[in-house]
Amino acid sequence: MKYQYIRAFIVLIAGLLALIVNMKMKRDATTSLLIVLVVLLVFYFLATLVIEILQHSMEKNDLTNKESEQDLESTDSIEVSTLPDEEIVSSDDNFDEDDE
Secondary structure, three states: OOOHHHHHHHHHHHHHHHHHHHHHOOOOHHHHHHHHHHHHHHHHHHHHHHHHHHHHHHHHHHHHHHHHHHHHHHHHHHHHHHHHHHHHHHHHHHHHHHHO
């Protein structure tokens, strides 16, 4: 949905360029309209493909970013949970050394 206006922009620009070229070449109105219609249909199809590719790549990128953030969060929680155990073990070792 982010790219809903890109398709219309591409199609309108292509149609405008086709219309200007047809006017410069002084083509008949019927021929000119037929050419503009074909250009609009072709560019609508191409713009749809481009938008689908962009959306797919952005979704894939978002999923990769979310997975890496979750991996970092899980790693941080593991480190935090093991840190007190290590301190307890090290303090027990120190206590044993003091007793002897």
